[in-house]
Amino acid sequence: MSTTAVIPRIPSPDHAPDLRAALLAADFTADGLLELLGAPAYAALARSETVPALRATRGDGALAALVRLFLLQEPVAYERAAAVLPVAECIADGWLAAEGPGDSDSAYSDSAYSDSAYSDSAYSDGATVRATVDVRPYGGPAGEDWFIVSDLGCAVGGAAGAGGQGEGVVLGVGGASTTLAGITVRTPVAAALDLGTGSGIQALHAARHATRVTATDLNPRALDFTRLTLALSGAPEAELLTGSLFEPVADKTYDLIVSNPPFVISPGARLTYRDGGMAGDDLCRTLVQQAGDRLNDGGYAQFLANWEHVDGEDWQDRVRAWVPRGCDAWIVQREVQDATQYAELWLRDSGDHRGDPARYAARYEEWLDEFDARRTRAVGFGWITLRKAAAQQPSIVVEEWPHPVEQPLGEAVVAHFARQDYLRTHDDAALLADHFVLAADVVQEQVGEPGEEHPEHVVLRQGRGVRRATKVDTVGAGFAGACDGSLSAGRILDAIAQLLGEDPVALRDRTPVALRLLVGEGFLEPVSLRA
Incomplete structure (x- = not known):
């Protein structure tokens, strides 16, 4: 049989309700994973360390099979998968790829098992199935059982998240995603915008309290994954639009805008999911400055962002200048890294440290040359919240708070602006x-x-x-x-x-x-x- 690997098609959501029902029946949930794996292995899995989870799923059982299939990217016997999942539908829709005895280990084999009519009798002993996407249980704030769908091997960001992946990779849930979800204001709204949706985690949260949700992304694959995340989580469909920044919604306004943008300050734009493609921190600045025109009165815009610490310039003055007219703002710097730390972090993220040492050194030099040219000595990371207030004297609070906080902070954000209103009057x-x-x-x-x-x-x-x-x-x-x-x-x-x-x-x-x-x-x- 052929062993040629092909680019996987993104699954169809046609039978997502059936797949969801099967996953829930097997207790493939955040709570179910914690009970099966135990806290150490569960935490290790969140760090993209799979060995403890592999050890914990050596036995039989429906849940163990699903963990190996969707989270650990291990092949599972066809008969074992069929006892848990509607396998024929999953293969037909592209959630799974089938392999017969002797097929390649590639999850995307173009064997006869991949595009034929699917029936249990078509598989001889030894046939296996593999997942084509990562499906990760995620617990909603009110105990909802959700699922985040992303590219294989990219369930989390950071040092192990996307190394060696292509520029159009779609990540799952990482620390930045959960941070933004936690600080977002959750009051009921008519219209919410998730700008740069990725795998759809912010759109999924917004669907709980927004009548209409719009999700945008420059990467069309991200919108396909968002559609899968919403469908598999049993959430309402969202309006999905392709484009950069506010271009797809130039004629619309919203009560809530959230964005975990590609904020990484890098030389060039190698990876769509993280590199903004603009000089320095211009993407974050542009995003914040343009948000004011897209907000309804009283509406909130909440972003994660990076900003440069430039020689001879106060970083607080830099980000304060981003705030659009007619908006109050609360800007919190959570962390600062010097230029070398920052370059090393994102070189590891892209897997450059595992390749040719000379190539790694050359790319490291590129980052430092770029920072030197811009007189950037460090980079700050933090949260930016805008509120459309149209006050004569806007409240702009810029502060540094690197200490631990207790999430969720949505109510604390609302209370902050209420206090500013009080003090102003x-x-x-x-x-x-x-x-x-x-x-x-x-x-x-x-x-x-x-x-x-x-x-x-x-x-x-x-x-x-x-x-x-x-x-x-x-x-x-x-x-x-x-x-x-x-x-x-x-x-x-x-x-x-x-x-x-x-x-x-x-x-x-x-x-x-x-x-x-x-x-x-x-x-x-x-x-x-x-x-």
């Missing part, structure tokens, strides 16, 4: 007249030498959400502790002034700056916002 006198309560998750820490009567400083720390921490002085600590909503801020300050022997007028004059910080960062909540 309350002058100092209004602040002092208002009532506040200490946020429920805030604790106080005192730092100093053991046994010392007075601590060196006091720290307020949030136990949930962004998990911020901020230093406060004696007045700040006492004020926060007294905020239970019963007294106005001014009355509390007057009481503190009396206890400390300070001038109450002077204390009232200097406190609003600190009060704005505590409110803006969520340590104190105005009673009116809680209501």
